[in-house]
Amino acid sequence: MDQFQKARAVWIGNPREKYNQFAGFHTRLSLEKETEVTFKIAARSYYRLYINGEMAAHGPARSAKGYCRVDVIRRPLVGTCEIAVETAAYSKPEMYCNDCTMEPGMLTLEITDPDGKVLSATGEEGWTCGELLFRRSRVETMSHCRGIVEYYDLTPESFSWRMEGFTQRPVPAEEPDAYLKRRAPYPTLRRIPFPGIQSVCDIAPRDQEPKDTNLLLAGVVNQKWYGMIPPENRFLESLQREGDAPFTGKYREGIPGKGITVIPGRNPAAVYWALPASEVGFLDLTVQVEKPCVLDLISSDHLGRSGELAGNTYAARYCLQAGTYHLNTFEPKLVRYVKAVVRTNGKVQFQAPAVLDDTYPDEKRTVFSCSDGDLNRIFEAAWRTLRLNTLDIFMDCPERERGGWLCDSYFTSKGAWHLFGDLSVEKDFIENFMLTDPEKNWNGFFPEVYPGVRGADGDVGIRNWSFWLMLELCDYYERSGDREFIDRCRNRVERFMEGVLSLRGKSGLLEIPGSLFVDWSLSNSKAAMEPISVPVNCLAARMMDELGKLYDRADWRRTAEEMRGIIRGLDKGGIMSGSGDGAIVENTSGQIRLRRGECRTESGTALEIWSGFHLEDREYIRQFINAMGTCPKERPDPNIGRSNLFIGLMIRFDVLARLGRTEELIREWKDLYLEELRIGSGTFFEGVHASSGCHGFNAYTGCLIKEQILGLGELNQRTKTVRIAPHPGRLFWAYGSARCEDGMIFLRWSADQDEHVLDMQLLLPEGWKAEYEIPFELCGWLVWVNGEQIDWKTERGYVR
Structure with missing residues (x-):
């Protein structure tokens, strides 16, 4: 798609640095009257737009290797306008990164007036550029799979360009x-x-070894790069060898909550700030230093057990000469707490620290509330977790990786539709994967995380993550009805399916070499996975069947049914019969025989049920419901491996929802998530025992709350239908809303627990239809919708 009239891609000539190039570009506009100016910008890896010295935009939206998405920014301008763009082109010898493709740097920018007339364009006259050498290029990385930390050498004139x-x-x-x-x-x-300011303290050395796994793993994965970093450019380990100590200097607070002046005493000094809950964005503050000063900005979504904010790999270091600076970090930070450490002999004044929001701009038009305050807290945290992990793509986490991980996205995308009412991020996300070259990826599969780079072309990482992408594509069609996009994806999907079918072995199942994933638990062990993973084959069978429906491929559906028959033949009497997650191939006298192994796990069980197996086995399902999960009613079998949150418990939650087990869902949500909220970041984690984190797949819990409690199901834009199936349980009332392309949907109900009456009010956009599924728990209740009584016996039925 041609987005530009005259602009051409440009870069700086003869850069000093081979890796991690930082460049500035500048032009000047003269406008006689106020004009709405349009900026079209494409860049690698990232850019920041300044207008008259003030930050105006940060981007771009990430895209597949070889492509660039174009940001469109509109601003009213008048008079002489200074236009500047700061760009960063990240790279390292290992070429391993989860948040960008590490391609060579470039900038394409075109500025037009309301009539489309080009006012300025890169590649034309009027542009100047320079290498921004005040940011050090050879420094440590933020994690094993991200770019470098920010390390600056600044004078008051550094930003004059x-x-x-x-x-x-x-x-x-x-x-x-x-x-x-x-x-x-x-x-x-x-x-x-x-x-406001939380505290002021000294920073003193401690005799302790760094325990940050990010720091250790970064060095192991990026050995070539770390071998190129000069000793004077390493500072992360020294930060982690320091701790808080009683304040020995002097300080004076300015306007309450706005500023503070600090003079360090015997040691470097530190100032703490905190937000009520985690946010993601750029740290922004003004600092004035009387003498040369080293300023370290340390941020995190949590404190340690001692209440300190320890040094970490996301710190930004500024070496400042005397003067005044308005600082914005170039990298977005996951922030609830910030500690500014100053190393100087002079006075330091801070003013107006803030975070500049770099997340999905949700206006909270879709809501949920009910008479249970704990459920409301869980829903709010699921919404916040989704917002912090959604921007141009769905990210697994907003700081350590910022990567577009498959499987995570299957659940996050449901959150974006149900909680935001938006499909735009999902369409860009899927499109990025569909633009990957099947001939340069193992067996035509898709990368596990993208846009990114993983060394040599061809290594896709976790193989079965591609199955989740295909299921998301099928769901996207139901959500959107976007047949044109589905058809554009067809060739890439068919090439992928060729690769999948080539993996069928003599067993009749997929015998997949390389990395597979079921859950961060025993489920991922060799004992559970090898030689053939039954849960992964169950997932593959469901994927083939769904894709067969989507693309009218009867052959894919036949293969799915053949695989189902083979898997069903492995089961010998339910969950307690010794059937494990793995299948073993035995060749006796030329006869191929399959049997299950002995390693059984909750997550493998959940994935098999989720994929459509064992649903007719009442005892199997009963034990899944009652003897598994975070707080089982019955004593769990010690020989069955427990589930972690990613992704086994989330799959379990989805299965419980399908089975109509709302009370079990509520009990397990509270058992798991209220403890995470007690820890205090305001977002949900990747694992049950994680001490911190913010992982987007937890957004699906917010969807399930709306679907199972309120009863407002996922909106089907293709058929313009919505499922209404409230489960009041012990609640007295609930209300909520959802957004589709045709407008808003509002649902509220009140439940009279004594008289057994449920009174619903439902408002739908024109052309939409509700499909009622009155749950079993409401049998015998009077159910009213908009003043009319529903006879539950004549509706689609209840969920038994």
Whole structure:
């Protein structure tokens, strides 16, 4: 898609650094009257737009290797306007990164007036550029799979280029294969101020070894890169060898909640700020230093057990000469707590610290509330977790990786539709994967995480993550009705299916070499996975059947049924009969025989049921419901491996919802999530025992709350229908809303527990229809909808 009239891709000529190049570009506009100006911007890896020295945008939306998405920014401007763009092109020898493709740097920018007339364009006259050497290029990385930390050497004149420009002219850069439209919305960059100073302390060395696994893993995975980092550019380990100590200096607080002046005493000094809950964005503050100062900005979503914010790999270091600076981190941070450490002999003044919001711009038009305050807290945290992990793509977590992981996205995408009423991020997300070259990826599969890079082409990582992408594609069609997009994906999907079917062995099941994943637990062990994973084959059978329906491929559906028959033949009497997750192939006298292994897990069981197996086995299902999960009613079998949150428990929650087991769901949600909220980050974690984290797949819990408690099911844009199936349980009332392309849907109900009356009010957009499924628990109740009584016996039926 051609997005530009005149602009061409450019970069800086003869950069000093081979890896991690930072470049600035500048032009000047003169507008006689106020004009709404449009900026079309494409860049690698990331850019930041400044207008008259003020930050105006940060991007771009990420895209597949070889492609660039175009951000479109509109601003009213008048007079002389200084336009500057800061760009970062990240790279390292290992070429391993989960949040960008690490392709060579480039910038394409075109500025037009309301009539489409080009006012300025890269590749044309009027642009200057320069290498931004005040940011160090050879420094440590934020994690094993991200780019480098921020390490600056600044003077008060370092940012003058944003207003004055350079003397060097940009040079042509290689054009992308194509420019793509950005569908995902833009972050607001609104200021989220820290409400006040939490504490002031000294920073003193401690005789302790760093325990941050991020730091250790980064060095192991990126050995070549770490071998190139000069000793003077390493500082993360020293931060982790320090701790808080009683304050020995002097301080003076300015306007309450706005500023503070600090003079360190015997040691470096630190100032703490905190937000009520976690946010994601750019740290923003003004600092004035009397003498040369080293400023470390340390941020996190949690404190340690001692209440300290320890040094971590997401810190930003600024070496400042005397003067005043307005600082914005270039990298977004996951922030609830911030500690500013100053190393200087002079006075340091901080003013107005804040976070500039770099998340999905949700207006909270879709809501949920009920008479159970704990459920409301869980829903709010699921919404926040979704918002912090959604922007241009669905991210698994907003800081350690910021990667578009498959499987995570299957559940996060449901959250985006149900809690945001938006499909734009999902369409961009899926499109990125569909643009991958099947001939350069193992067996035509899809990368486990994308856009990213994983060394040599071909290594897709976790094989069965591609199955989740295919199931998400099928769900996307139901959500959107977007047949044109589905048909555009067909060739890539068919090439993938060729690769899948080539993996069928003599057993008749998929015999997949390489990495597989069921759950962060015993389920991922060799004993449970090898030589053939039954749960993964169950997932594959469901995927083939769904894809067969989507693309009218009867052969795929026949293969799915053949595999189902083989898997059903492995079962010999239910969950307590010794059937494990793995299948063993025995070849006796030329006869191929399959039998299950002995390693059984809850997550494997959940995935098999989720994929459509064992549903007729009442004892199997009863024991799954009552003897598994976070707080089982019955004594769990010690020989069955327990589930972790990612992804076994989330699959379990979905199965319980399908079975109509709402009371069990509520009990397990409270058992799991209220403890995570007690820890205090305000978001949900990756694992049951995690001490911190913010992982987007937990958004699906918010969906299930709306579907199972309120009864407002997922909206089907294709058929313009919505399932209504409330489960009041012990609640007295609930209300909520959802958004589709045709407008808003509102549902509220009140439950008279004594008289057994449920009174619902439902408002649908024109052309939409409700499909009622009155649950078993409401048998014998009077059910009213908009003043009319429903006879539950004549509706679609109840869930037994």
